[in-house]
Amino acid sequence: xxxxxxxxxxxxxxxxxxxxxxxxxxxxxxxxxxxxxxxxxxxxxxxxxxxxxxxxxxxxxxxxxxxxxxxxxxxxxxxxxxxxxxxxxxxxxxxxxxxxxxxxxxxxxxxxxxxxxxxxxxxxxxxxxxxxxxxxxxxxxxxxxxxxxxxxxxxxxxxxxxxxxxxxxxxxxxxxxxxxxxxxxxxxxxxxxxxxxxxxxxxxxxxxxxxxxxxxxxxxxxxxxxxxxxxxxxxxxxxxxxxxxxxxxxxxxxxxxxxxxxxxxxxxxxxxxxxxxxxxxxxxxxxxxxxxxxxxxxxxxxxxxxxxxxxxxxxxxxxxxxxxxxxxxxxxxxxxxxxxxxxxxxxxxxxxxxxxxxxxxxxxxxxxxxxxxxxxxxxxxxxxxxxxxxxxxxxxxxxxxxxxxxxxxxxxxxxxxxxxxxxxxxxxxxxxxxxxxxxxxxxxxxxxxxxxxxxxxxxxxxxxxxxxxxxxxxxxxxxxxxxxxxxxxxxxxxxxxxxxxxxxxxxxxxxxxxxxxxxxxxxxxxxxxxxxxxxxxxxxxxxxxxxxxxxxxxxxxxxxxxxxxxxxxxxxxxxxxxxxxxxxxxxxxxxxxxxxxxxxxxxxxxxxxxxxxxxxxxxxxxxxxx
Ligand code: GCV
Numbered sequence: 001x002x003x004x005x006x007x008x009x010x011x012x013x014x015x016x017x018x019x020x021x022x023x024x025x026x027x028x029x030x031x032x033x034x035x036x037x038x039x040x041x042x043x044x045x046x047x048x049x050x051x052x053x054x055x056x057x058x059x060x061x062x063x064x065x066x067x068x069x070x071x072x073x074x075x076x077x078x079x080x081x082x083x084x085x086x087x088x089x090x091x092x093x094x095x096x097x098x099x100x101x102x103x104x105x106x107x108x109x110x111x112x113x114x115x116x117x118x119x120x121x122x123x124x125x126x127x128x129x130x131x132x133x134x135x136x137x138x139x140x141x142x143x144x145x146x147x148x149x150x151x152x153x154x155x156x157x158x159x160x161x162x163x164x165x166x167x168x169x170x171x172x173x174x175x176x177x178x179x180x181x182x183x184x185x186x187x188x189x190x191x192x193x194x195x196x197x198x199x200x201x202x203x204x205x206x207x208x209x210x211x212x213x214x215x216x217x218x219x220x221x222x223x224x225x226x227x228x229x230x231x232x233x234x235x236x237x238x239x240x241x242x243x244x245x246x247x248x249x250x251x252x253x254x255x256x257x258x259x260x261x262x263x264x265x266x267x268x269x270x271x272x273x274x275x276x277x278x279x280x281x282x283x284x285x286x287x288x289x290x291x292x293x294x295x296x297x298x299x300x301x302x303x304x305x306x307x308x309x310x311x312x313x314x315x316x317x318x319x320x321x322x323x324x325x326x327x328x329x330x331x332x333x334x335x336x337x338x339x340x341x342x343x344x345x346x347x348x349x350x351x352x353x354x355x356x357x358x359x360x361x362x363x364x365x366x367x368x369x370x371x372x373x374x375x376x377x378x379x380x381x382x383x384x385x386x387x388x389x390x391x392x393x394x395x396x397x398x399x400x401x402x403x404x405x406x407x408x409x410x411x412x413x414x415x416x417x418x419x420x421x422x423x424x425x426x427x428x429x430x431x432x433x434x435x436x437x438x439x440x441x442x443x444x445x446x447x448x449x450x451x452x453x454x455x456x457x458x459x460x461x462x463x464x465x466x467x468x469x470x471x472x473x474x475x476x477x478x479x480x481x482x483x484x485x486x487x488x489x490x491x492x493x494x495x496x497x498x499x500x501x502x503x504x505x506x507x508x509x510x511x512x513x514x515x516x517x518x519x520x521x522x523x524x525x526x527x528x529x530x531x532x533x534x535x536x537x538x539x540x541x542x543x544x545x546x547x548x549x550x551x552x553x554x555x556x557x558x559x560x561x562x563x564x565x566x567x568x569x570x571x572x573x574x575x576x577x578x579x580x581x582x583x584x585x586x587x588x589x590x591x592x593x594x595x596x597x598x599x600x601x602x603x604x605x606x607x608x609x610x611x612x613x614x615x616x617x618x619x620x621x622x623x624x625x626x
Contacts, residue, residue: 020586022391025151025399026426029093035075042082043153043189044089051093059085068158068191069101083191090154094422100411106313106342106379107409108159108195108278109152110241111386115168115176121348123355124387124394129162129183135175137182145183148386149190155406159193161381165243165280167197169205172226181233193238195278200242200262201250202226213255214265227269239275240266241315241381246283253287259300260307267309278342278381279308281316281332284490292506292513293490294320297332306338315342315381318368320515323351323383324467325458326364328527328537329371331518340378343368347401348385351475352457355385355394357600358574358593359457360450362404362416371523374412382409395596396589399427400450420450428585442584445577452570458536460567460604464560465505465540469493469611477603478610497539499618503546503556505539516541535559546619557619564608571601 029051037048039059048057058076065071065080070088074097077088091100112120113127128144137145152160162180163171170176184194203209203222213219230237244251244262252262263279270277284296291299297320308314314336319327323346333341345365352359382405385393393399404419424446461478462469470493471479482493489495497504508515509528516528526532527541535551538544548556575597582590 020589022396022399022589022592025392026403026423027151027154028426039085040082042085044077044082044085047086047089047093052089057092059089061085066101067105068156069099071099072097086153086191087156094426102156102158102410103374103412104377104379104409106159106276106381107157107406108161108238108342108379108381109157109347109384109386109405110161110165110197110344110381111384112164112166112348113162114164114166115170119387120164120166121346121350121383122385122387123348124385124392124398125389126387128386128388129179135179137179137186142182142186145186149187149192151392151402152192152406153190155403156410157406158191159195159238160187160384161195161197161241161278163197165197165241166247166249167199167243169199169202171196172198172202172206172230174229177230177233180230180237184234184237188236193236194234195238195241196230197241197243198266199250200244200252201254211255212250214252214257214262215255220265220268223266223269227273227275231270231273231275235273237273237275239270239277239311241278241280242266243280243282245286246280247285258304258307260304260312263312264307264309267311271309271311275311277309277312278315279312280344281314282322282344285488292508292515294508295513295515295518297330298335298518301332302335304339305336308339310340313340313342313378315344317344317346318365318372321467325352325454325461326465326536327467328519328523328540329368331515331520333372333376334520335518341376342379342381343372343377344381344383345405346383347405348383349398349401351470352454353600353603354476355398356476356596357457357603358395358397358449358453358597360397360404360416360420360453361401362408362419363451363454365404365408366416369408369412380405380409380412391589391592396427396593397450399423403427417447417451420447424450428589436584439584442581446581449574449577453574456567456570456574456604458567459563459570460607463563463567464535464556465537466497466611467540468496478607480611480614497615498543499615501618501620503544503548504615504618505543506541507543508541512543557615560615561612564612568601568604568608571597571604575601 031050032053033050035048035052035054035057037045037057039045044059054075056075060076060078062078063080067080068084068087070077070079070084072088072092077085079085079088113130115130116132117126117130119127128148180194201212203212203219207222209218209222243249245253263277267277281297281301283300284293288296316330316332317323320330321327349359385398385402393402400423403423407414407419469478469480471477472482480493498506516524530542533541544556546557550559578594578597
C-alpha cells in the first residue's frame with residue numbers, strides 16, 4: 001500500500017529521468033527548503049518552507065476576507081484563516097497570483113466505497129478508507145489519508161462522502177462512527193468535512209424498529225438520536241447523502257411518503273448542528289412503469305419543489321440517464337425552481353473506458369456548464385476515481401479527472417484546456433527538460449490528445465446521440481443487441497437505440513415520449529425538431545431513417561460509419577503522440593500508459609466492429625449503397 005517512488009535511470013533517454021509510479025500525483029514539487037516564511041504555524045507555512053522556490057514568503061491573516069478566499073501579492077498571501085492561507089499556498093506553488101475565491105461552498109467528492117473494501121464502479125483497487133480486516137485506522141492508513149487530504153486541499157475540494165450511496169446500515173453503527181471520527185480528524189486540518197451516505201431503512205436494520213416511515217415518531221426520534229451521537233463525536237460533520245427509492249434502495253416511497261417528507265425528516269435531525277441533506281434525484285423504475293426513463297426524475301420530483309427544508313439540496317447527475325459519454329443536460333435543472341440543487345459528475349469512468357482508456361473528462365463537464373450555468377447550482381459533487389492503486393486512479397491520465405474536478409469545483413469558469421495545460425505541466429513537466437526546444441511541440445501534442453480524447457470516446461462508442469449500448473452490468477465494451485427478458489427494459493441496450501429496418505434512435509420528441517417538453521426554451525424546440533436538433537444528440541431525441549441526410553450531405557448510416565472510424569483513428573493518433581513523447585516521460589509512467597493506450601485501441605476497434613455489424617444488419621443493401 002505504501003506509495004514509494006522508485007528511482008532508476010532510464011536508457012531510453014539521453015537525460016536520466018526519475019522513474020515514477022504516479023503516487024505523487026500533480027504534487028511533484030522539488031523539496032528546495034529555502035524560503036523563510038513568516039506568519040502562523042500552519043499547513044501553508046510547512047508547504048512553502050519545503051517547496052517554495054523564492055527566498056521569502058509572508059502569511060497574513062485578514063479576518064474580513066471571505067471564507068476560503070486568498071490574495072497573493074508577490075510572495076505575500078492574505079486570507080481569513082489558515083485554510084484560506086493553505087489554498088493560497090498551493091496556488092502560489094502553482095504560480096498563481098492575485099485574488100481568488102471559490103465559486104461554490106460545497107465541493108464534495110462522493111466515494112462509492114463499501115465497508116467490505118470494494119468500490120462500486122471503482123477501477124483503481126480497493127477502498128482507501130474501509131478494510132474489513134482492520135477495524136481501526138492504523139498508521140499506514142493515517143498517512144495515506146493524509147496524502148489524500150493534501151491532494152484534495154491542493155485543488156480546493158472541501159468535503160468527502162466516505163461510503164457508497166448504496167449504503168450499508170452498518171455505516172451508522174458505533175464502531176464505524178468511531179472510524180469516521182478518526183478520518184475526520186486527519187482531514188480537518190486540510191479544510192475537508194466528512195459526510196456519510198445513509199440507508200433510509202437504518203432504523204429497522206440497526207435500531208430494530210418495525211418501520212422506517214419518516215412520519216413515525218419512533219423513526220424521527222431514532223434519527224435525532226443518531227445525529228446527536230454523530231455530532232458528539234464529530235462536531236463539524238457535514239451531513240448525509242441519500243439514495244432513496246432508487247435501484248432497490250429503501251426510501252419514503254415504501255410508506256407512500258414523498259421524497260420531501262423523507263428528506264425533511266433527516267434534515268430536521270441534522271439541522272441543530274448545521275448539517276445538510278444531499279438528496280439524490282437519480283430514480284427510475286418502480287413508480288413509473290412504461291415511462292421513458294429519462295423523464296422519470298422530473299415526474300417524480302416536480303411536485304416536491306418548494307416543499308424541502310432549507311438544509312436539503314437536490315443532487316442530480318449531469319444528464320438525465322446515467323453518466324453516458326454524451327448526454328444532453330438533465331432537465332431536472334430546469335424544473336426545480338425553489339429547491340437548491342447540486343450537480344453530480346462522475347469522475348470514475350464507469351461508461352468512459354474505466355481506468356483503461358485515456359479520456360479527459362473536463363471538456364464534458366465544460367459542455368454541461370454551457371447548458372446549466374454554474375449560478376444555478378449551490379455546489380458540486382464528483383464520484384471519485386480513487387483507490388489503493390499506487391497511482392491512486394488506475395490510469396495515470398485518470399488523475400487529470402480528479403484534478404480537473406477540483407479545479408472546476410473551485411472555479412467552473414476555468415477552461416478545460418487551461419486545466420489540462422496546468423495538470424500536464426505539474427504532472428509530467430520536468431524542469432530540466434525545459435531548455436529542449438522540442439518539448440513545447442510535445443507538450444502541445446499531449447494537450448491536444450487530452451482535449452480530443454472525450455470526443456474520440458464518444459465517436460468509437462456511441463456517436464450521434466446513441467446511448468447505453470454497453471455490455472450488461474460491468475458497462476465495459478459494446479452490446480448493442482443486449483436484451484434479457486427478465487431484466488427491467490431500462491437495463492437493455494435495445495431499449496435505447498430502437499434500431500429497425502427504417503432507422504435508429506429514440507423518439508423523444510412530441511410525437512414520441514415528449515421528453516423534450518421537460519426542457520426550457522430554446523432547447524425544448526431545438527431538440528424537438530429533427531431539422532434543428534444538434535447532430536450530437538440526434539439519436540437521443542429522434543428515430544431517424546438510415547437514409548436521412550446529415551449536414552455534410554452523407555446519409556445517417558454513412559455518418560455513423562465515419563464517426564466510428566474517426567474515433568478509432570483518433571486513438572491510433574494518440575499512440576503516435578505518446579510514442580513521440582517517450583524521451584520526455586519517465587520510463588514507468590510511459591510504459592504503463594502505453595500499454596493502456598494499446599488496449600484502448602483494441603477496445604475502440606471492437607466497439608466499431610460490433611456496432612457497425614449490428615446496426616449494419618438493419619440497413620438494407622439498397623439503403624447502404626445510397
Ligand atoms: C451506486 C448506476 C451505476 C450504479 C450506481 C448508480 C447510482 O446505475 O451503474 O453502480 O450505484 O448508477 O448512481 O446510484
